[in-house]
Amino acid sequence: QKMTVKAVKMLCTAPNVYTKVPDGGWGWTIAFAFFFVEALTYGIIKSFGVFFNDLMESFDETNSRISWIISICVFVQTFTAPLSTVLSNRFGHHFVVMAGGVLISTGMVTASFARTVVDMYVTIGVISGLGYCLSFLPTVTILSQYFDKRRSLVTAVASTGECFAVFSFAPAITALKEQIGWRYSLLSVGVLQLSIVICGSLLRPIIIKEQEEVKAQPPEEPTETKYMLENEQTRTSIESIDSGVEITTSPSNVPGNTKAEPKSEEPKEHIQILVENNSTPPEPKTKLLDFSVMRDYSFICYAFFGLFATLGFFAPSLYIIPLSLSLGIGKDHSAYILSAMAIAEVFGRISAGWVLNKKPIRKIYIELICVVLLSVALFAFPFASEFWGLMTCSIFFGFMLGTVAGTHIPLLAEDDVVGIAKMSSAAGVYVFIQSLAGLAGPPLAGVLVDTTQNYSSAFYSCAAGMVLGAVFLSLVRPCKAGLCHHQRQCAEESAAEVVPDLPDDFIEMDIGKAENSGKGCDGT
Secondary structure, eight states, X not given: OHHHHHHHXXXXXXXXXXXXXXXXXXXXXXXXXHHHHHHHTHHHHHHGGGGHHHHHHHHTOXXXXXXXXXXXHHHHHHHTXXXXXXXXXXXXXXXXXXXXXXHHHHHHHHHTTOOSHHHHIIIIIIIIHHHHHHHHHHHHHXXXXXXXXXXXXXXXXXXXXXXXXHHHHHHHHHHHHHHHHHHHHHHXXXXXXXXXXXXXXXXXXXXXXXXXXXXXXXHHHHHHHHHHHHHHHHHHHOTTSOHHHHHHTSGGGSTTSOOOOXXXXXXXXXXXXXXXXXXXXXXXXXXXXXXXXXXXXXXXHHHHHHHHHGGGTSHHHHHHHHHHHHTTOOHHHHHHHHHHHHHHHHHHHHHHHHHHTSTTSOHHHHHHHHHHHHHHHHHHGGGOOSHHHHHHHHHHHHHHHHHHHTTTTGGGGSTTTTOGGGHHHHHHHHHHHHHHHHHHHHHHHHXXXXXXXXXXXXXXXXXXXXXXXXXXXXXXXXXXXXHHHHHHHHHHHHHHHHGGGSOTTHHHHHHHHHHHXXXXXXXX
């Protein structure tokens, strides 16, 4: 029985080994799990606005103090991103996501018994916030590893779970509150989030056998066979040449190969090459978190883009219902506005994934266009004065938000930023940098609302942050192009120093020596 349990555990946690990125396979199961993880993490965070007025009345607190609940949650979620990366590299993605699901559920269930807003800061802000980080980041990271050509499209479609959650949860929670109150509604949400544990159990690690192991060993056998055949031909054609000359005329003297030795020592050379090839792959695995990405100027610009753009990600969904209520729109219609925003976000994510999946397109520029249009959408909210105007702005904002929110983390895997090799560490550092905006965004908007007594100021602050993000995003590609040009120059300089040590007529010189020595032997 113990053997059976151990076999089941190995089956669930055993990595999938591929010779190249599969662009499918078990990746479809990962995408399915990511859909529900998105729904139960960011979907719940964005739907939290339905509890806003209830918490203000129950705890008798202001907008800004209630905003700190989600603000602390987002801050903890993003600030602990490097910890999520380290734990994932150490213990595996599935274990970390399952632990995150337990933390999220624990925080939400405990928050339903909170008596003060400070209790909510600890339960939802710290406990659930840490769980959100441990659940979301490892899932999107491992999903990116299973796909290459379809990465943008699959990630965008799978991330629509967040949108479907907002679309369904906002009206459902609103109706549930009418029946059982906000506390039991929050308790129900916490129990539902426990299903993240099931999603985490589906995450199997992936191992891509690099070209070193796949290509290095098979070519060596025919190459050595070829050398041995050529050596036999050399022996039969030049019988009077001694073993020293035979070795110098062997093709193993070609530049780039080790110095040839007598045939009896060839297996040693073969073993030595295999040891060197097998000793190189484990080196990157020892790094739990690679901070070398911080030396990449393109990544720094992209991180600042994420820092400022985060200001516009969460505040609108939190303040759209209070804004609609301040304009005299009913609670039911306000929930419909949030749901319409979620539906539009679905189409935005799918559209962005489809466009970015096209080969000739420079993805970083498409992202820049979407960020600029998202800024326009944020500036449009204060000009809405009735239901249909607010509905139009919400649909436009939701669509543009989908194009950015579903692609900004997967774009780290593109060569214009850091590439797939450093995706895991870059995602941890990138989300960590976002934490400052996640902490400051909602409370800043809340302070502006309390000061001006106008919800439009919250949207202006979000739009200003998004504009700054667009500026830094526009610098990513120029920085990367400049860095690549500098690396090419360094490579050319180093190549210029190495080339003189390996003359082009190396083989001809040896053959010439062999012919001269052959003549000398014949003459004697």
